[in-house]
Amino acid sequence: MTVRGHPWSTSDVVVVGDGLIGLVTAWRAAQRGLRTTIVGRSRPFPASGVAAGMLTPATEAMFGEEPLMRFGALSRDRYPAFVAELEDESGQPTAYRASGTLQIAFDTDDLAKLTELGELQTRLGLKSERLTGRECRRLEPMLAPAVRGGIHVADDHSVDPRALMAALRTAAERRGARVVADRVRAVLVSADRARGVVLESGEEVSADQVVLAAGTHTPDIGGLPEGVVPALRPVKGQLLRLRMPPGEPPIVSRTVRGLVKGSPVYLVPRADGEVVLGATQEEMGDDTRLTAGGVWELLRDGHELVPGISELEIAETCVGLRPAAPDNEPLLGPTRLPGLHLAAGHFRHGVLFTPATGDAMAEALTTGELPDYARRFAATRLS
Amino acid sequence: MTVRGHPWSTSDVVVVGDGLIGLVTAWRAAQRGLRTTIVGRSRPFPASGVAAGMLTPATEAMFGEEPLMRFGALSRDRYPAFVAELEDESGQPTAYRASGTLQIAFDTDDLAKLTELGELQTRLGLKSERLTGRECRRLEPMLAPAVRGGIHVADDHSVDPRALMAALRTAAERRGARVVADRVRAVLVSADRARGVVLESGEEVSADQVVLAAGTHTPDIGGLPEGVVPALRPVKGQLLRLRMPPGEPPIVSRTVRGLVKGSPVYLVPRADGEVVLGATQEEMGDDTRLTAGGVWELLRDGHELVPGISELEIAETCVGLRPAAPDNEPLLGPTRLPGLHLAAGHFRHGVLFTPATGDAMAEALTTGELPDYARRFAATRLS
Numbered sequence: 001m002t003v004r005g006h007p008w009s010t011s012d013v014v015v016v017g018d019g020l021i022g023l024v025t026a027w028r029a030a031q032r033g034l035r036t037t038i039v040g041r042s043r044p045f046p047a048s049g050v051a052a053g054m055l056t057p058a059t060e061a062m063f064g065e066e067p068l069m070r071f072g073a074l075s076r077d078r079y080p081a082f083v084a085e086l087e088d089e090s091g092q093p094t095a096y097r098a099s100g101t102l103q104i105a106f107d108t109d110d111l112a113k114l115t116e117l118g119e120l121q122t123r124l125g126l127k128s129e130r131l132t133g134r135e136c137r138r139l140e141p142m143l144a145p146a147v148r149g150g151i152h153v154a155d156d157h158s159v160d161p162r163a164l165m166a167a168l169r170t171a172a173e174r175r176g177a178r179v180v181a182d183r184v185r186a187v188l189v190s191a192d193r194a195r196g197v198v199l200e201s202g203e204e205v206s207a208d209q210v211v212l213a214a215g216t217h218t219p220d221i222g223g224l225p226e227g228v229v230p231a232l233r234p235v236k237g238q239l240l241r242l243r244m245p246p247g248e249p250p251i252v253s254r255t256v257r258g259l260v261k262g263s264p265v266y267l268v269p270r271a272d273g274e275v276v277l278g279a280t281q282e283e284m285g286d287d288t289r290l291t292a293g294g295v296w297e298l299l300r301d302g303h304e305l306v307p308g309i310s311e312l313e314i315a316e317t318c319v320g321l322r323p324a325a326p327d328n329e330p331l332l333g334p335t336r337l338p339g340l341h342l343a344a345g346h347f348r349h350g351v352l353f354t355p356a357t358g359d360a361m362a363e364a365l366t367t368g369e370l371p372d373y374a375r376r377f378a379a380t381r382l383s
Numbered sequence: 384m385t386v387r388g389h390p391w392s393t394s395d396v397v398v399v400g401d402g403l404i405g406l407v408t409a410w411r412a413a414q415r416g417l418r419t420t421i422v423g424r425s426r427p428f429p430a431s432g433v434a435a436g437m438l439t440p441a442t443e444a445m446f447g448e449e450p451l452m453r454f455g456a457l458s459r460d461r462y463p464a465f466v467a468e469l470e471d472e473s474g475q476p477t478a479y480r481a482s483g484t485l486q487i488a489f490d491t492d493d494l495a496k497l498t499e500l501g502e503l504q505t506r507l508g509l510k511s512e513r514l515t516g517r518e519c520r521r522l523e524p525m526l527a528p529a530v531r532g533g534i535h536v537a538d539d540h541s542v543d544p545r546a547l548m549a550a551l552r553t554a555a556e557r558r559g560a561r562v563v564a565d566r567v568r569a570v571l572v573s574a575d576r577a578r579g580v581v582l583e584s585g586e587e588v589s590a591d592q593v594v595l596a597a598g599t600h601t602p603d604i605g606g607l608p609e610g611v612v613p614a615l616r617p618v619k620g621q622l623l624r625l626r627m628p629p630g631e632p633p634i635v636s637r638t639v640r641g642l643v644k645g646s647p648v649y650l651v652p653r654a655d656g657e658v659v660l661g662a663t664q665e666e667m668g669d670d671t672r673l674t675a676g677g678v679w680e681l682l683r684d685g686h687e688l689v690p691g692i693s694e695l696e697i698a699e700t701c702v703g704l705r706p707a708a709p710d711n712e713p714l715l716g717p718t719r720l721p722g723l724h725l726a727a728g729h730f731r732h733g734v735l736f737t738p739a740t741g742d743a744m745a746e747a748l749t750t751g752e753l754p755d756y757a758r759r760f761a762a763t764r765l766s
Contacts, residue, residue: 292685
C-alpha cells in the first residue's frame with residue numbers, strides 16, 4: 001500500500017494544511033483508498049501545536065452553542081476507539097488520558113454560573129456531578145481553600161495534541177498518503193471546478209478534490225472565486241507549559257477548570273510532568289506577540305486556582321491563533337465550487353472535534369455529502 | 384601592540400571568567416602593558432548577560448551597607464569617563480543612558496521606607512529630591528494613579544550590560560589580550576604559588592598572576608588550597624525583557640523603581656524599545672529554573688507600578704545567579720596564595736562596580752596592593 005515518495009501525476013485528494021484537521025482528513029481519506037497528498041509546512045504558530053488538548057464538551061457547554069456541544073460529545077465518545085486505532089496504525093502514543101475533569105467556582109457569581117452550566121449539561125444529556133468545595137479538595141488536594149464548589153465530569157478527558165499530530169502524520173503516511181513540505185499559493189480552478197493546487201515552489205499538484213484545512217490561513221489561499229470561503233477571524237490564545245520538578249507528585253491529577261471571578265482558566269496535566277496553563281482569548285487580528293498582560297492573567301488566575309503552581313517551571317510559552325467562522329462553528333465538506341471542500345473554523349474545539357471531523361470529511365470525499373450529524377456545519381451555509 | 388592569536392608560552396596575567404568583571408580586569412591589565420589571557424566560555428546563565436544594568440547606588444542604599452554604597456557612588460561617578468574611553472577604544476556603543484532614576488512608593492509603609500532611604504542618601508552625601516505623587520506622574524505619566532510619592536535621583540543612570548560586555552571584549556582584544564574559549568579545570572600551584580591554570584581541554588596556560596572572576600563558579604575551580612577562596616552563594620534572579628510595539632512612545636523614560644507593598648520591582652528602559660522588568664532575589668542554590676511564581680510576582684508588581692506594561696511583548700525571559708560572599712561584599716585583589724587574585728562576589732552590584740573594580744584590580748596586579756578605596760573589600764578578609 002505504501003507509495004510514499006512516488007511522484008504522482010495526480011491525486012484523488014489534496015489536503016491543504018498539516019494541523020490536526022488536515023492530518024485526520026488525510027488519514028481517513030487514505031484509509032478509504034483515496035490517493036492523498038498533504039501539503040503543509042510547520043507554520044510559526046499552528047493552533048494544533050499550541051492547544052492544551054482538553055476533550056471537554058460538558059464543561060465547555062455554553063447557552064446558544066448546544067449543537068456545537070452535541071457534535072463535541074459525539075466526537076468525545078469516539079475518542080477511545082479513535083486513539084486505539086491510531087496508536088495501532090502509527091505505532092505511536094497519543095497520551096490520551098481518561099481521568100475526567102473538575103470544573104470549579106470561586107465566588108458567589110462563579111457558583112451561580114456553575115449551577116447554570118450543570119442545568120445545561122443535564123439538558124444536553126451530559127453526565128456530571130455537583131460537588132461541594134470540600135469534595136473538590138478531596139479530589140484535588142492542591143486546590144485553593146477558597147474554592148466554593150464544583151462539577152465533576154467523569155467523561156471529559158484530555159490528549160496531547162502534539163503527540164496526536166505526530167501519530168496522525170505517521171498513520172497517514174503508512175496508509176500511503178504523501179506529505180509535501182510546502183505552502184499552497186493557490187487552488188487551480190478550471191471550467192468552474194477545483195483541480196488541484198499550485199505550491200509556493202511553483203510545483204502543481206493535480207487532484208480530483210481539494211480540501212482546505214489551513215486554519216486562519218485558509219481564506220488567504222489564492223485562486224478562489226469570491227464568496228466560496230467565508231472569512232475566518234484569528235482568536236489569539238496565549239498559554240504556558242509548566243513542568244513539575246522531577247520526582248514531585250503531580251500538582252493536579254485531572255483537568256481542572258476554574259471560573260475565577262468570571263475569568264476562565266484551566267490546568268491540564270500530562271503523565272510526563274507537563275501541566276498546561278491556559279488560555280487567553282483575544283481578538284487581536286494576526287498579532288502573535290506573547291504579552292506581559294496575557295501571561296500575568298494566566299499566572300494570576302492559575303495561582304488563585306492552585307497556589308502551588310508558583311513552584312513549577314515555565315518550560316514553554318505559546319501563542320496560537322484559533323480560526324473562527326462568523327458564527328463560531330466549523331466549516332465542513334463541499335463548497336459551492338465543485339471539487340473544493342473545507343475543513344476549517346474549528347475555533348476552540350479543533351482537538352475535540354478531530355475524530356468526528358475526520359469521519360465526516362472521509363464521508364464527504366467518498367459520497368459527496370456530509371453525514372447527518374455534521375450537516376449543520378456544511379461549508380455552504382455562509383456563502 | 385596586537386599580539387592576538389600569538390601562541391604565548393606564558394602570560395603575565397590569566398583572568399578566569401569572561402563576564403563584566405573578568406573582561407574589565409583584563410582590559411585594564413592589558414592597558415597597563417601586561418600580557419593578558421582571558422579564559423571563559425559563555426555559561427548558560429552568566430550574571431552579566433542577565434543583569435538589567437542599573438547604576439543606582441543612591442536608590443539601592445540600605446542601612447548597614449554604607450561602605451558598599453560609597454564604593455558604588457565612586458564607581459558610578461567614574462562611569463561617564465569609563466564608557467567614553469571604552470567606546471573610543473572598542474568602537475562599540477554601551478547604551479549608557481544618563482536619564483536618572485525615580486524611586487516610588489505605594490502605600491504608607493512604602494512611603495515610610497522611602498523617607499528612611501532619603502535620610503540615608505543625605506547621610507551618604509548622595510543627591511536626591513523628594514517628590515509628591517503628582518510630581519512623580521508629571522515625570523512619568525504612565526505611573527499608576529496609586530503612587531503616593533517618590534524620590535528623584537538625577538545621577539543614578541543605566542547601561543546595557545550585554546553591550547558593555549561586547550565592548551569590553553573588543554577593547555581588551557585590541558589591547559592585545561588573548562581570549563581562550565574554554566573553562567578552567569584547576570589553578571596550577573607549585574612551591575606555594577599560583578603559576579597558571581589548566582583548561583578543560585587539558586591545555587595549560589602559565590602566568591605570573593591568576594585572577595579568578597568566574598562568578599558563582601569561582602569556588603568550584605580545582606587545585607586551590609583550602610580556605611583561599613571563600614564560599615560564594617548563588618542568589619537567583621529572574622527577570623523579563625519586554626518590548627514596546629514598534630512606533631509607540633516609551634512607557635517610561637528613565638529607570639523607575641518601586642516598592643510595592645514592601646516588594647521591590649524596577650523598570651529599566653533602553654533607547655531601542657527594550658524595557659527590563661526585574662528582579663526576584665531567591666536563595667535556591669544552583670536552581671536556574673524560570674518559575675511561574677517568579678514571573679507572576681514580577682508581572683504583578685510591574686503592573687501595579689505601570690499598568691500599561693500589559694500591552695508590552697515579553698521578548699525574553701532570563702534567569703541569572705548573582706555571586707554573593709558571606710558578608711555580601713566583593714572579594715578583590717590578592718589572596719593568601721601568592722600569585723592568586725580574586726575579583727568576585729559582586730552580588731547585585733556587578734554592573735555598577737565594573738569601572739571601580741577594573742581600576743582596583745589593575746592597581747593590585749601592577750603594585751601588589753589594592754587602592755585605598757577598595758581595601759575594605761580585600762579578598763583576604765574572610766580567610
